[in-house]
Amino acid sequence: MTAxxxxIKKKIIYRSNYRGTKEMDKLLGAFTNKHLDQLNVEDLNELLKLLEIDDNNLxxxxxxxxxxxxxEDNKVNSLFKNFKY
Structure with a gap:
């Protein structure tokens, strides 16, 4: 399970740092670095869903x-919305 x-964490780190626009690379990279280790498995899956959304909508x-x-109204989206870069 730990593996x-x-x-999942490696996938999230990669997807958050290589988006397509430099602005979103920096924003999502910083967000991920700050919150990744505090999230449980369910939250990590929610973060993966968030990272599938295009840069413009994010x-x-x-x-x-x-x-x-x-x-959706969930923990990860709330953390992202309130994240101060």
Missing amino acids: DIEQ YNFYNGLKTNIEF
Whole structure:
């Protein structure tokens, strides 16, 4: 189980640092570095879902702007929304 969690964490680190836009690389990379070790398995899976969302919608969500998708109300999304970069 620990090996699986470590694989998930590695995947999250990679996806958060290589997004497509430099701004989101920095924002999500910093967010991941701060919160990754504090999240349980369920939260890690929620973070993976968050990282599957395109940069434009993530940026708009983070800044309180209108998005094309609806974000779930969960711990990870709340942490991201309130993250101060």
